[in-house]
Amino acid sequence: MTDSALEPVAAVRPQTPFQRVVSDFCESRLAVFGLVLVVISAFVALFAPWISPQNPFDIASLDLLDAKVPPGTVSGDGKMVYWLGTDGQARDMLSAIFYGMRISLFVGAVSVVVALAIGVVVGLVAAYAGGKVDALLMRIVDLMLSFPAILVALILLSVLGKGIDKVLFALILVQWAYFARAARGAALVERNKEYVEAATCLALPASRIVFRHMLPNCMPSLIVIATITLARAIALEATLSFLGVGVPVTQPSLGMLISNGFEFLLSGSYWISFFPGVALAIAIVGINLAGDQLRDVLNPRNLR
Amino acid sequence: MAGSAPLQWRIIVGTKEDGATGVARSQQEPEMLVYIIRRLMQAALVMVVMSAVVFAGIYVIGDPVAMMISPDASEVEREAVRVTLGLDQPTWRQYLTFVGDALHGDFGKSFLAGQPAMGLIFERMPATMELAVASLILSLLIGLPMGVYAGLRPHAPGSKAIMTGSILGFSLPNFWVGLMLIMVFAVLLPDLIPWWPRLPASGRGTTVNLLGVPVSFLTADGLLHLILPALTLAFYKGALIVRLARATAREVLPMDYIKFARAKGLSENRIVGVHVLKNIMIPIATVSGLEFGQTVAFAVVTETVFSWPGMGKLLIDSILLLDRPVVVAYLVVIVFFFVILNLVVDLLYSVLDPRVRLESRAT
Amino acid sequence: MSEAGLQVRNLRTHFFTKEGVARAVDGVDFDVAPGEILGLVGESGSGKTVTGFSILGLIDPPGRIVEGSSIRFAGEELTKAKPERLRAIRGAEIAMIFQDPMMTLNPVLRIDTQMIETVQAHLKVGEAEARRRARAALVQVGIASPDERLRAYPHQFSGGMRQRVAIAIALLHKPRLIVADEPTTALDVTIQGQILFEMQRLCGESNTALIWITHDLAVVAGLADRIAVMYAGRIVEMGRTADIIERPMHPYTKGLIGSVPSQNTRGHPLAQIPGMAPSLLKLPAGCAFKARCPIAIDKCNEMPALEAHRPDQLARCWRAAA
Numbered sequence: 001m002t003d004s005a006l007e008p009v010a011a012v013r014p015q016t017p018f019q020r021v022v023s024d025f026c027e028s029r030l031a032v033f034g035l036v037l038v039v040i041s042a043f044v045a046l047f048a049p050w051i052s053p054q055n056p057f058d059i060a061s062l063d064l065l066d067a068k069v070p071p072g073t074v075s076g077d078g079k080m081v082y083w084l085g086t087d088g089q090a091r092d093m094l095s096a097i098f099y100g101m102r103i104s105l106f107v108g109a110v111s112v113v114v115a116l117a118i119g120v121v122v123g124l125v126a127a128y129a130g131g132k133v134d135a136l137l138m139r140i141v142d143l144m145l146s147f148p149a150i151l152v153a154l155i156l157l158s159v160l161g162k163g164i165d166k167v168l169f170a171l172i173l174v175q176w177a178y179f180a181r182a183a184r185g186a187a188l189v190e191r192n193k194e195y196v197e198a199a200t201c202l203a204l205p206a207s208r209i210v211f212r213h214m215l216p217n218c219m220p221s222l223i224v225i226a227t228i229t230l231a232r233a234i235a236l237e238a239t240l241s242f243l244g245v246g247v248p249v250t251q252p253s254l255g256m257l258i259s260n261g262f263e264f265l266l267s268g269s270y271w272i273s274f275f276p277g278v279a280l281a282i283a284i285v286g287i288n289l290a291g292d293q294l295r296d297v298l299n300p301r302n303l304r
Numbered sequence: 305m306a307g308s309a310p311l312q313w314r315i316i317v318g319t320k321e322d323g324a325t326g327v328a329r330s331q332q333e334p335e336m337l338v339y340i341i342r343r344l345m346q347a348a349l350v351m352v353v354m355s356a357v358v359f360a361g362i363y364v365i366g367d368p369v370a371m372m373i374s375p376d377a378s379e380v381e382r383e384a385v386r387v388t389l390g391l392d393q394p395t396w397r398q399y400l401t402f403v404g405d406a407l408h409g410d411f412g413k414s415f416l417a418g419q420p421a422m423g424l425i426f427e428r429m430p431a432t433m434e435l436a437v438a439s440l441i442l443s444l445l446i447g448l449p450m451g452v453y454a455g456l457r458p459h460a461p462g463s464k465a466i467m468t469g470s471i472l473g474f475s476l477p478n479f480w481v482g483l484m485l486i487m488v489f490a491v492l493l494p495d496l497i498p499w500w501p502r503l504p505a506s507g508r509g510t511t512v513n514l515l516g517v518p519v520s521f522l523t524a525d526g527l528l529h530l531i532l533p534a535l536t537l538a539f540y541k542g543a544l545i546v547r548l549a550r551a552t553a554r555e556v557l558p559m560d561y562i563k564f565a566r567a568k569g570l571s572e573n574r575i576v577g578v579h580v581l582k583n584i585m586i587p588i589a590t591v592s593g594l595e596f597g598q599t600v601a602f603a604v605v606t607e608t609v610f611s612w613p614g615m616g617k618l619l620i621d622s623i624l625l626l627d628r629p630v631v632v633a634y635l636v637v638i639v640f641f642f643v644i645l646n647l648v649v650d651l652l653y654s655v656l657d658p659r660v661r662l663e664s665r666a667t
Numbered sequence: 668m669s670e671a672g673l674q675v676r677n678l679r680t681h682f683f684t685k686e687g688v689a690r691a692v693d694g695v696d697f698d699v700a701p702g703e704i705l706g707l708v709g710e711s712g713s714g715k716t717v718t719g720f721s722i723l724g725l726i727d728p729p730g731r732i733v734e735g736s737s738i739r740f741a742g743e744e745l746t747k748a749k750p751e752r753l754r755a756i757r758g759a760e761i762a763m764i765f766q767d768p769m770m771t772l773n774p775v776l777r778i779d780t781q782m783i784e785t786v787q788a789h790l791k792v793g794e795a796e797a798r799r800r801a802r803a804a805l806v807q808v809g810i811a812s813p814d815e816r817l818r819a820y821p822h823q824f825s826g827g828m829r830q831r832v833a834i835a836i837a838l839l840h841k842p843r844l845i846v847a848d849e850p851t852t853a854l855d856v857t858i859q860g861q862i863l864f865e866m867q868r869l870c871g872e873s874n875t876a877l878i879w880i881t882h883d884l885a886v887v888a889g890l891a892d893r894i895a896v897m898y899a900g901r902i903v904e905m906g907r908t909a910d911i912i913e914r915p916m917h918p919y920t921k922g923l924i925g926s927v928p929s930q931n932t933r934g935h936p937l938a939q940i941p942g943m944a945p946s947l948l949k950l951p952a953g954c955a956f957k958a959r960c961p962i963a964i965d966k967c968n969e970m971p972a973l974e975a976h977r978p979d980q981l982a983r984c985w986r987a988a989a
Contacts, residue, residue, distance in 0.1 A: 030468060143350075146642070146646070147642065148597065148598050148601030148602070150601055150602060150604065150605070151601045151604070151638065154604065154619070154620075154623065155623075155631070155635065158623040158626075158631060231475050232475075235475065235476070235477040236477075238477050238479075238480070239477050239478065239479055239605055242477075242479045242605070242608075243479075243604075243605065243608060243620055244620075244624055245623060245624070255477075255479075258479070258480070258483065262483070262609075265483070265486060265487065265491065266486070266490065266491060266505065270487060270491065273483060274483075274487065277480055277483055277484065280477070280480060281476060281480065284475050284476060284477070285471070285472060285475060285476070287475075288471050288472075288475040289468075289471060292471055559770065560765060560767065560770035560771050561770060561771050561772060561773040561774075563725060563765070563771075564763075564765055564771040564772070564833075565773070566725055566754075566757065567723055567725060567757055567758065567762070567763040567765070568757065568758035568762075568784075568785045568788065568836060569754050569755060569756070569757035569758030569759055569785070569788050569789055570754075570758070570784060570785070570788050571754065571788065574784060574788070578776070578784070579773050579776070582773070582775050582776060583773070583775055586775070657775065
């Protein structure tokens with residue numbers, strides 16, 4: 001009888017770590033799908049002014065008679081099709097979504113990058129310095145992490161008022177602690193390794209040890225956290241804008257668009273909220289699907 | 305395999321695990337009482353710090369006078385209001401007055417309603433609590449079975465769907481979920497299917513008094529109004545529970561004691577229902593407790609979407625209308641709530657895990 | 668051979684992994700008569716534990732018992748039994764004791780819970796009656812103050828105590844066969860002696876057959892009626908204990924006995940068997956022991972059969988009679 005003995009796996013050509021990461025990543029169709037979504041969102045955000053059928057901020061180009069028309073209607077002057085309908089001010093939803101995606105992604109990405117920078121510095125310093133400095137910094141980090149981000153952001157914005165810069169500030173404030181904690185954790189693992197001892201023996205300055213030696217080894221987990229945090233940042237900004245404390249009306253992000261359309265949801269003009277909602281979901285879900293696989297692939301245990 | 309729970313959750317739990325170690329430290333002091341006292345003192349310290357932060361944030365950075373006066377008031381009138389509000393005093397004295405009043409529960413009157421701010425908060429608290437508890441129950445009822453199933457049969461197609469669903473669950477923003485639920489259950493389905501019931505999308509249903517507190521889940525109308533908002537709020541937490549249950553189940557299943565249970569001839573139902581579940585309950589209970597605070601925070605969004613008359617909606621309205629005393633009162637209540645919640649969760653952990661509880665009395 | 672007792676014929680349990688097929692048990696035949704104690708001896712990776720699990724049908728994927736294997740117990744073919752029948756047999760007619768009692772008792776459940784559920788899994792009795800039986804079982808294994816012990820949690824017990832509880836659980840339904848997988852390996856030597864004595868007594872009292880799996884020949888030398896020595900998934904020698912210990916036939920058995928330090932080896936360097944057991948994924952053709960065997964010859968490239976080179980003593984070696 002057949003034992004169906006499996007043949008040992010044929011020897012594989014050695015790959016660079018990067019190639020291995022990429023090929024592992026592509027093993028999941030969902031992750032690739034997520035990545036596609038992300039690319040689409042980023043593309044839309046980057047090229048919004050050039051690919052939008054209409055500039056929704058140009059009041060002159062709006063025809064109020066076309067307000068609240070359902071998706072697929074042709075415009076009054078016959079020059080364009082409102083693929084996703086128009087809102088209460090006759091703005092083409094598709095264009096509004098493109099511009100909105102731009103703002104949503106911009107705010108999310110910038111806040112994550114800055115929070116990453118701040119958090120990593122704090123975390124690395126804490127890990128390298130140790131002792132009282134470490135304890136103090138981590139106490140602050142713990143305190144920040146133990147309160148819900150949304151409340152902190154809400155209160156902060158209620159005091160500071162509206163504006164993209166203020167939203168950025170609030171987002172950075174609620175996010176840096178994650179990076180600090182992760183960076184410290186990863187750095188602590190590295191700190192105990194021999195190469196740090198060796199570098200110290202060579203009397204290298206602390207900053208060099210920290211940034212040139214320890215940091216690259218912390219990168220994988222930081223990348224993973226950055227992707228997750230990016231999705232959260234976008235979601236948080238959308239929530240804040242939806243509640244009315246986020247971006248100003250002149251620069252509507254997807255969250256604000258959804259909020260604008262909320263009142264029409266039950267009265268039939270669902271598309272004013274629905275399609276921005278779909279766009280938001282595409283961005284967030286795409287990032288998370290890709291980020292989830294990225295986390296499995298970049299798991300330090302798998303990399304060694 | 306690397307934990308299936310999202311990293312930020314693990315980070316959050318990582319913070320609280322310090323508390324759990326604090327419980328383990330109680331091994332050296334056989335008195336649970338000393339531990340509780342120590343935690344209460346820590347809590348008091350946190351409250352003091354937070355009160356200073358809140359005070360600084362609201363009263364020092366913002367300008368309370370500006371909201372109370374119409375923009376074209378004269379300087380004399382402004383000065384008068386300033387004195388009335390005690391704003392001419394040095395900052396430290398203002399702070400002390402603030403704290404003194406606060407300890408009496410007096411946070412000033414709401415600018416708009418004229419009522420004491422704290423009173424308003426307490427009025428709306430039952431609604432929020434009802435929503436939060438309902439969503440907690442829903443998330444457990446839905447999340448636990450799905451997570452355990454995904455842990456038992458990780459390669460079944462249903463499991464992959466559940467895990468993907470969980471990613472959606474914790475990444476989609478709260479208000480978006482609410483919006484979609486409204487669209488589906490209050491607009492689309494009732495429109496397309498004649499007999500489908502239209503679920504209410506705003507407001508709270510009829511309430512009855514239970515022990516002096518108005519609750520709505522005891523009435524049919526109340527339940528109907530509760531479903532959509534509770535479901536919305538349960539999404540995020542349910543997703544976390546699914547992932548946690550699955551990860552823990554995967555950890556527990558290969559353990560020797562499960563194999564031994566099979567060797568004893570126990571039925572698979574018993575093994576899963578008792579042995580696996582009991583081990584899962586500990587992390588689930590801990591995380592649920594911690595997440596409860598987050599739930600109450602996120603209720604702010606859900607209440608806005610569904611016009612649910614709770615503390616959260618009050619907060620948003622107050623923020624938008626610049627009703628500062630109410631915002632301050634809300635903050636203090638929330639901080640207090642969190643501190644107590646953390647303490648309760650730590651104690652709960654020691655109750656649930658017999659290894660921790662009984663270490664001090666080991667033979 | 669009478670129908671009662673255990674008859675294992677051509678048992679093969681293979682693990683189908685990504686790296687290949689691991690033939691953990693590759694053609695094992697033995698019998699255990701009712702009331703008999705069989706010592707199953709071998710080093711790590713010899714397949715002795717997998718044999719034990721196979722008897723109870725506790726092999727998890729990617730492993731499985733391969734077609735052509737037969738395990739007959741009291742006239743019933745276990746490899747063809749339905750899952751529900753297997754479940755009914757486990758814990759009631761065949762019981763198992765594991766190696767590390769800390770990990771075999773669920774740490775978050777009380778002892779009485781874990782014992783009562785075992786009783787109720789096979790008998791329709793109420794909780795009070797189940798508790799009574801559990802208490803009696805604890806007394807039987809020599810645990811003092813059983814009522815207190817019942818209400819305790821596993822981590823409150825010492826290692827030896829926990830193993831006694833495990834034995835008590837195994838005895839709850841008076842099984843006809845107990846498979847004990849290295850039950851004393853994780854315990855102190857003094858406790859080891861106690862447990863050995865208890866097991867011998869209990870099995871003698873109830874005429875329960877016992878398969879004692881161990882890597883330590885010395886442990887079963889005083890306990891077992893018969894000994895089977897396993898190497899790389901096969902039995903290489905089997906016979907009465909006295910015969911095996913005093914007149915071993917297989918070079919591996921001789922090596923095992925010779926490497927046990929005793930009065931006689933004082934002052935002499937400890938004897939070892941050189942080399943390591945082969946990986947179960949890459950078993951050599953022919954005798955698996957030949958690479959380490961001091962008397963290997965060319966013929967050893969062909970797998971010897973397990974033959975009775977002496978009455979009632981079998982060995983798998985071309986040079987057994989030497």
